Amino acid sequence: MNLTELHRSFTENFGRAPELIVRAPGRVNLLGEHVDYNAGPVLPVAIDRAVYIAAAPNTDGCTRLHALDLSQQVDLRPERLDARLDAAGNPLPGWACYPAGVAWVLQQEEFSTPGVFAAYTSDVPIGSGLSSSAAVEVGFAALWQALGGWSLERLALAQLCQRAENQYVGVSCGLMDQFASACGVEDHALYFDTRSLEWEPAPIPPGIALVIADSGVRRSLTHSGYNERRAACWQAVRELQAYLPGVTSLRDVAATELAAYSPYLSEIPRKRAEHVVKEIARVGSTLSALQRGDRQALGALMYAGHNSLRNLYEVSTPELDTLVELTRHLPGCIGARLTGAGFGGCTINLVELDHAQDFIIGLRDGYQQVTGRQSQVYLCHASQGVHFL
Ligand code: ADP
Ligand code: MG
Numbered sequence: 001m002n003l004t005e006l007h008r009s010f011t012e013n014f015g016r017a018p019e020l021i022v023r024a025p026g027r028v029n030l031l032g033e034h035v036d037y038n039a040g041p042v043l044p045v046a047i048d049r050a051v052y053i054a055a056a057p058n059t060d061g062c063t064r065l066h067a068l069d070l071s072q073q074v075d076l077r078p079e080r081l082d083a084r085l086d087a088a089g090n091p092l093p094g095w096a097c098y099p100a101g102v103a104w105v106l107q108q109e110e111f112s113t114p115g116v117f118a119a120y121t122s123d124v125p126i127g128s129g130l131s132s133s134a135a136v137e138v139g140f141a142a143l144w145q146a147l148g149g150w151s152l153e154r155l156a157l158a159q160l161c162q163r164a165e166n167q168y169v170g171v172s173c174g175l176m177d178q179f180a181s182a183c184g185v186e187d188h189a190l191y192f193d194t195r196s197l198e199w200e201p202a203p204i205p206p207g208i209a210l211v212i213a214d215s216g217v218r219r220s221l222t223h224s225g226y227n228e229r230r231a232a233c234w235q236a237v238r239e240l241q242a243y244l245p246g247v248t249s250l251r252d253v254a255a256t257e258l259a260a261y262s263p264y265l266s267e268i269p270r271k272r273a274e275h276v277v278k279e280i281a282r283v284g285s286t287l288s289a290l291q292r293g294d295r296q297a298l299g300a301l302m303y304a305g306h307n308s309l310r311n312l313y314e315v316s317t318p319e320l321d322t323l324v325e326l327t328r329h330l331p332g333c334i335g336a337r338l339t340g341a342g343f344g345g346c347t348i349n350l351v352e353l354d355h356a357q358d359f360i361i362g363l364r365d366g367y368q369q370v371t372g373r374q375s376q377v378y379l380c381h382a383s384q385g386v387h388f389l
Contacts, residue, residue: 046184101168315342
């Protein structure tokens with residue numbers, strides 16, 4: 001659905017024209033996987049796929065949501081949010097918990113969330129790991145900020161959205177997704193230190209395309225597998241504390257220290273910790289490779305990251321491995337790796353812009369030949385964070 005259609009749908013639905021349109025992007029992580037819950041740095045990119053919310057104030061205090069992609073509508077009243085009920089007293093449908101959760105958190109913090117008519121659509125694929133959920137949250141937070149007459153820094157806005165997803169929706173995500181949707185910078189990746197919350201934009205060298213390939217596969221163990229990985233990292237920290245008492249997370253462990261003590265660790269925590277400690281180092285190296293425009297180094301770091309997720313962290317799938325292997329024979333590919341938590345989802349590829357169209361065709365065809373499956377492949381640009389059109 002394009003912006004003209006969004007405008008028309010809003011007007012047909014609410015009998016008036018929208019006054020505001022907010023755009024909040026999805027994101028892809030260039031490198032730094034499974035390090036956010038180990039206090040490490042990540043390198044996400046806000047992409048040019050986004051949620052678009054058309055809106056106008058509603059003076060009776062009620063918020064009317066129309067999710068155009070789902071053909072669903074719900075009314076929210078402030079006093080019903082705590083009980084997760086709609087205005088009529090029915091349980092909120094799952095999709096409505098994302099905007100409702102944002103309103104709920106904002107109310108807790110005593111930021112005004114005036115009534116609004118809102119119709120929204122998105123071209124971030126849902127459930128592929130490109131953070132369609134964070135885009136919805138950040139878009140609504142920015143909308144209420146504009147209508148409520150208060151102002152917060154983008155990072156603080158992202159933190160409230162994370163809280164909405166953690167506490168209202170009930171998904172234990174880190175801050176990376178909401179951060180990227182809020183703070184994206186055009187043509188840049190974002191180096192984000194999840195411990196200090198400091199961040200800086202890192203330029204994507206000119207002439208490099210971001211290509212995202214969706215394996216089309218989602219494993220059912222995503223949730224349990226994720227929790228197991230988190231637990232194994234904690235186990236590694238506890239075991240390491242016998243030798244390194246100051247350590248509170250794997251962020252505190254140097255590669256040389258891990259090498260020295262790894263013979264004393266249990267097997268699974270040792271493998272998981274080796275991935276995390278080296279991945280944290282790779283994020284730092286990737287940041288400097290971006291700053292130098294060093295394509296060879298970028299590519300080597302991405303492939304190394306993928307191998308580590310496959311062999312040490314064990315979150316890859318045969319389909320993701322196939323997508324990455326195919327790129328080794330495609331001209332113009334700089335590097336490729338699985339992105340997101342794993343167990344399915346997408347790969348991220350850096351490709352020379354001149355070769356991007358052929359690369360996309362080659363990857364799609366190769367994937368179909370090997371797996372018999374279709375892959376959605378998207379050419380993306382690094383885009384700015386949430387803003388009004
Ligand atoms: P993702 O990896 O895409 O963030 P999640 O499972 O975290 O996947 O979030 C997907 C959920 O976010 C959807 O099930 C829906 O509830 C909400 N959502 C995402 N996009 C839209 C949309 N276009 N319209 C309404 N709700 C959406
Ligand atoms: Mg999500």
